[in-house]
Amino acid sequence: MSDGTTLSIKRSITIRAIVTPSWKEDAERELSNAISTTDQQLSQLEQEGQQVVSDVRSQSANPLDPRVQDQVAQVQQQVAAKRAELEEQKRNLLQQQIQVRELKMEEIVEQGQLESFCDLEVGDNLVDKMQVAVVVRDGVVEAIEKS
Numbered sequence: 615m616s617d618g619t620t621l622s623i624k625r626s627i628t629i630r631a632i633v634t635p636s637w638k639e640d641a642e643r644e645l646s647n648a649i650s651t652t653d654q655q656l657s658q659l660e661q662e663g664q665q666v667v668s669d670v671r672s673q674s675a676n677p678l679d680p681r682v683q684d685q686v687a688q689v690q691q692q693v694a695a696k697r698a699e700l701e702e703q704k705r706n707l708l709q710q711q712i713q714v715r716e717l718k719m720e721e722i723v724e725q726g727q728l729e730s731f732c733d734l735e736v737g738d739n740l741v742d743k744m745q746v747a748v749v750v751r752d753g754v755v756e757a758i759e760k761s
Contacts, residue, residue: 620733621734622731623731623734624730625729625743626727627728627746627747627748629728630725630759631750631751633718633720633721634720634752637751638717642711642714645710645714649707649708649711652700655700656700656704660697667686667689670682670685730746746758
């Protein structure tokens with residue numbers, strides 16, 4: 615019953631990776647680098663926070679002035695909020711690292727999403743067209759699955 619009308623639609627495609635020694639090594643290295651970057655950001659945050667507090671106090675005629683104390687408190691609050699955010703990020707990365715280490719070889723894990731276009735015609739099953747996954751082993755496509 616097609617009238618010849620074709621519609622091009624965008625869809626998300628799930629990328630599934632087969633766990634291999636190389637995949638695990640790469641995943642652990644990426645997570646370790648991200649943890650290291652987060653540690654550096656925490657260290658830099660502390661240094662910059664201390665520097666700003668020191669600058670605020672040194673630029674004031676009276677460091678005990680309540681306005682100066684308020685400024686210092688605001689800076690310390692901002693630093694504490696950013697520190698909490700970075701520490702949460704680090705906890706998540708450490709948890710992901712544990713999960714990667716516990717994966718078994720040949721296990722299939724979701725690794726991300728891609729977007730692609732497909733043609734849709736009258737009579738097509740929209741659900742079938744939308745539910746597609748690509749399975750890769752060390753970056754090489756092994757299968758294209760329709761869920």
